[in-house]
Amino acid sequence: MKSSVIALAALATAALLPTVSFAQGAAELAQKKNCMACHSIDKKVVGPAYKDVAAKYGKDKDAVKKLSEKVIKGGSGAWGPVPMPANTQVSEAEATELVKWILTLK
Template sequence: MKRWFSMTVFAMAITASQGALAADAPVVSSPADAINIARKNACMGCHAVDRKLVGPSFQQIAGKYKGDAQAQARLETKVRDGGSGVWGVLPMPSHRSMSGADIKTVVGWILAGSPSK
């Protein structure tokens, strides 16, 4: 039941976050896709799924923004533009080379609790 729930929550987060995307935008088929995007864009150099590294864990981020209807948009902006002050003094660099679809995918996965399956 837990795996089904995680996949369902992940799929709902991605579906909701991609509502404003163009029809030709890629659709994530699994959490593995989001993990691969995060790895490809160096997110895992500063973040881990379940423990703090340089920045907060993805699960800490999901917990902080749980129930926040604006979290998806706010975090997409933070990933694209970078930021500081929310989790400490170290700034998060901007990821301007990441596509909007990839940012939506990773943020949706994070907010879904960063499921591995």
């Protein structure tokens, strides 16, 4: 019985590892690319909270593509008068990873 409980706990932990690893990697990428200078996960800083972005775009099937482009090229108007500057230091793959992570933060 004890070994069954340990085995189930190990399986549950293993199932979570890819998610934890993905989330940790994306959060580290957000720090490295200076995204967190203007954004926070749960409160507005200069730009919107990532949870607010996830709530607004979570059901949009084109959100990853649209938001990835906005991360790289910048934009304005969606969240008020302060424009988001272009982030040319962020690659397409990095932008996609960041956006996919942000959309999980509901």
